[in-house]
Amino acid sequence: MTTVEASQSATWARPRLRPGVVLGPGVWRDGKLVHHVMDPETGWYYRVGPREHFLMSRMDGTRGLDDLAGEYATAYQRRLGPENWQQLFGMLHQRQLLHGATDPDALAELTASAAAGAAKARRGPLSARLPLFDPQRLFTRVLPWLAPVFTWWFVVPALLLALAVAGYVVWQLPELAGGVGGGRPLPAILIAVVVTWLIVFLHECAHGLTCRHFGGRxxxxxxxxxxxLLAPYCKVDDVVLFTPRRRVATAFAGVFVSMLALVPFAALRLWGPPDGMLYDLAGTMLLFGTATAAINLVPFLRLDGYHMLSHALNLADLRADTYRFxxxxxxxxxxxxxxxxxRDRLAYALYGLASALFAGTVLSLLIHYWYTTLARWVGPGWSITILIAEAALLTALLTHHTRRRPAPPRPR
Structure with missing residues (x-):
């Protein structure tokens, strides 16, 4: 027996996953429990069932196949046959997940396919992504300085302060809306666009720092x-490896920071000069910043609120699974x-009904607004004709986009 064969024989006798491979907790997808497996070397995220996860989580190099089979039989009251082992090790070999049994060429091919899939997913007429830099080192250096903000001593008072700002905006809503609509603060609106972009960037960094705090990349x-819209983004794919509570915290971090960023503007509005550019800027930021945060929390849009609800229910993709249901x-x-x-039947049923009601309400309001606008320009008859033509065109575009959209190369 050669040295290579002896090494492979030892690997199969006491299997161990490659260093760095991470197994995530269970999450429900389309009525089935799945676990995510992250391979940082290739960049792939895989899904496995609970039984595969049970065996993989015990492949630490200290257990032989007989030990694994015994623990499996105790947990599932079923013995594993040769075909079961062949299927499991075939999957592990295909994905190059076993320590001491990897092929450099296969690893390189997996890495290239993951990168190609991610690049393909970034392109599209309605959505696209342009990566700028890798923040891993920066976040790792900054995180120790921010450790206090992840404690309840900071989170609870800061959350109360954010809620107080939202309450102030609701209380002063007529005045704030009137100030923006009156045409006075046009310079303030232009400055607010730049400031809003900076807040959105902080919003995305908050997602990333929270993910890094919990051990993700x-x-x-x-x-x-x-x-x-054109806006910054931060890639936090490792949230699939967190517990539901940590996933919710990571999703909420962005809105949380966005609301905290409005605190200085609330103070300026309350205690600053009652007129002038800064006063108008504060009002504009409070109005649009709070509205943006509220929209972010709507669970029927694929924004933070949607992900928070999915994570809280421990469902992998609430909207897609609701469609299937x-x-x-x-x-x-x-x-x-x-x-x-x-509980999943109830969640899918209620979410589907609520989504339909929300979409119907928004669509009705948009159609009514656009119809009344067109009627003033071209009259009622042409308004109906234009609306029908626009609906047909939009339906055709959506159908075409849906048919051509490739399947995602890896789970998100």
């Missing part, structure tokens, strides 16, 4: 195009969704 900061329910009847947990 933050590999990318850049600029994102999501029609019709209703498609099965409407096509095949209640029998088709009996495999779902009762």
């Amino acid at each position: 933050v590999t990318e900061i850049g600029v994102m195009w999501r029609f019709p 209703y498609r099965r329910l409407l096509r095949q009847g209640p029998q088709a969704v009996r495999d779902y947990r009762p």
Whole structure:
């Protein structure tokens, strides 16, 4: 037996995952429990079932196959046969996850395919991403200085302060809206655009720093195009490896920092000079900043509020799974969704109904506003014709985009 064969034989006898491979906790996806597996060397994120996760989590080089089989039989009341081991090790070998049994060429191919998939996902007519730099080192250096902000001694008072600012904006809403609509603060609005962009950047950094605080990697900061907006983004894919509470905290961190950034403007509005550029700027920032934070928390848009709700329910993709749930329910009847947990059936049913109500309300308001605007310009008859043509064009574009959209190369 050669040295290589002896090494591989030892690897199979007492299997161990490669250093750096991380197994995430269970999360529910389409009625099934799955676990995410992160391979930092190749950049891939995989999904495995709970039984594969059970065995992989015990592959630490100290247990032989008999030990693993015994623990599995105790947990699942089922013995593993040769075909089961062949299937498991075939998957581990294909993904190059076993220590001492890797092929450099296969690793390079996996790395290249992950990078190519990520680059392809960045391009699109309605959404695209332009990476700018890797913030991992910067966040690692800054994080020790920010340790106090992750304690309850800071979070609770800061949250109360943010809620106080939101309450002040609601209380002063007529005055703030009147100031913006009156045409006085046009210079303040222009300055507010720049300041808002800086706050959005801090918002994204808050996501990244929170992810890094919980042990995740933050590999990318850049600029994102999501029609019709252009804004910074921070890539925090490692949240799939966190517990639900930590995932919720990471998703909420951005809105939290955005609201805290409005505190100086509230102070300026309350105790500063009652007129002038700074007063107008403070009012503009409070109005639009609070509105942006509120929109971010709406759980029917794929923003922070949506991710917070998904994480709180421990569901991988609430919207996509809700579509699948209703498609099965409407096509095949209640029998088709009996495999779902009762709490998931309730979550999907309520979220689907609430989403439809929200979308219908927003669409009705938009159509009414656009119709009344067109009617003033071209009359009622042409207004209806234009609305029908726009609806047909939008439907065709969405259908075309949906058919051509590639499947995501890795889970998010």
